[in-house]
Amino acid sequence: MTHQTLENLNIDGFQRMPSPAEVHTALPVPEAVAEAVATGRRDLQRILAREDPRLMVVVGPCSIHDPVAGLDYARRLKALADELSDTLLLVMRVYFEKPRTSTGWKGFVNDPRMDDSFHIEEGVRQAREFLLRIGEVGLPAGTEALDPITPQYLGDLIAWTAIGARTSESQTHREMSSGLSTPVGFKNATDGDLGAAVNGILSASHPHSFLGINDQGQAAIVRTRGNAQGHLVLRGGSGRPNYDTVSISLAETALRKAGLAENIVVDCSHANSLKNPRLQPLVLQDCAHQILRGNRSIVGVMVESFLEEGNQPIPTDLAQLRYGCSVTDACLGWNDTVTMLRETRSLLKAVLPKR
Template sequence: MKRDLPTAPVAACQASCPPADEDLLAECPFAYTEPMPSPAALRLEQPASSRAMQTVIHGRRVLRNILDRRDPRPMVVVGPCSIHDPVAGRDYAQRLKQLADELADSLYLVMRVYFEKPRSCTGWKGLINDPHLDASCRIADGMREARRFLLDVADLGLPAATEVLDPLSPQYLGELLSWAAIGARTAESQIHREIASALPMPIGFKNGTDGGLDAAVNAIVAASRPHSFLGLDASGQVAIVRTQGNRLGHAVLRGGGGKPNYDAASVAQARNALQKAGLVPSIVVDCSHGNSSKDHARQKQVLQDVVTQWQAGEAAIVGVMIESFIEAGNQPLLADPAQLRYGCSITDACVSWSDTETMLREAAQALRQLR
């Protein structure tokens, strides 16, 4: 699915280099730019309703209260590994909203809405980067689609969560998010720690892909402090961003290095590391990734173990993450996207909707019995 680059920018580059000097011509960058609407322009084009903003603000408030131990319910960040089909994503959101209302006495459900996918090498990089699934990389279209999707989810009354990957995306979407994550590959990144210090919602920092927790702990500390850095303002102007720090950072245990870290001993180790750094020990367990050994069906086992820890009085675990979609498993991205199975992930494998309902209802019932 290779797309030919436009010839005009290449011609312009060639015109700027002396044609007789092939060495200089070789130094011309094989890159070009195209216009992107500013964050302010996109917000004006797709404004948030009062209901949507009430959902976001309420979600942030509840999650803050969970982290501050003023709300005893665990958070559950649950949803597709990534959003590739907005129609199926909206279908999932409507189902999740009904389940969230049903279980609201015991669990606080937040929809996982991931638009950007970090890649170790190559692959589809998410709805924002390639919304048409054809390597055309119409990023402006993708950002519009992502914002429209978040607005629809918020209008349902369902809070949303995502991973912050591109440093500019929060200016376009951040106002619509109640929770965000910094991934295992970017927790060591200075710019991501600085961005987290500016965001107005709780931020979960994942442990490293090797399973180590140091990067996440250091990131939580760094993000809690004020920073000044180069960024983008709402008009699209490069600006100096000055932050006050985000005190709502917490750790996300996702396994790594070939082994899980959701068990009681690993949680105790993480709790002690956070306390040693002078932090409130708040931990979210990611039931997928290294903790499930990339087997989506094992997420149920991880959740059951976490519930057992709650029953034993483990207060450091404030929530879980689950990768879930309408259909179980995953599928490869096809040359013809119309041939993809409806409601099935094209990135990491997910548990089915029916299994999601069972898992969360059982967890809620176990928590009710603790009262």
């Protein structure tokens, strides 16, 4: 028996991927963009440390599939961010990777042509180009870290990172989070359990050593310092919301028992809105009212929003795609997003500085 008969039995082939250093060299970060990313991270860290009273709002499309529409949204969002900046810190949701329950489009990095051709080398480059444009607009970007190698290519342009409900329990993602340069929000599990997320925050706060790649694309032992900016994201679970006052109180208790800061971000979509985008404003309104009644733990919210309300299937002929409409989870439309965030600012403007 030869060695070749023992490994790679289900591998169809290997294709060389450009190293992170090569991609960075081809698409360097201008000084103005670097400053925008650094400012976004610093502002988020100050919010988590209670040195900035504003509410962070991670808002944007469920996923990026059309960079033109995404940039259109970003420019509108920047104008709104400036208008509301005394009360809300808007972070654009820029999700390139989508976890799938079974199968489906895995996102812009994996399949940028949206035809199952999986030109990942194109996806990484185009994703980086898009993040550079977001930085030029002047917005901080938030994303979900799914593939543990992707941050080596894109992480220098990200201000906030989420670890999803399906991966909060993953040792790989906890180790990766311990080395990320951004604040990291761990989502509760899909069944609503908080334990995996709380343990994920704890684990990521400590140093780790694990296998990864360096900037040259070589296999390397990655040694991290630990990430002190972990926090909890409540997204509901098993078809039930968990943003109500009782759920928030239970989450505060779980964080306190673990010796962690009581920093909670409420995801207004997913199970908290029963995947109905029109319910997201009601979730945000409830969170705002909790703050008005004295809540101190809700430091941010997440909203799935795009130019057009709803979502659409991916057609065989991509020319048939509706402009500015999600191809993954249904989103709130732009006009309703503006109304919702303006109302939130009006409710909280006088209250947040006193928290």
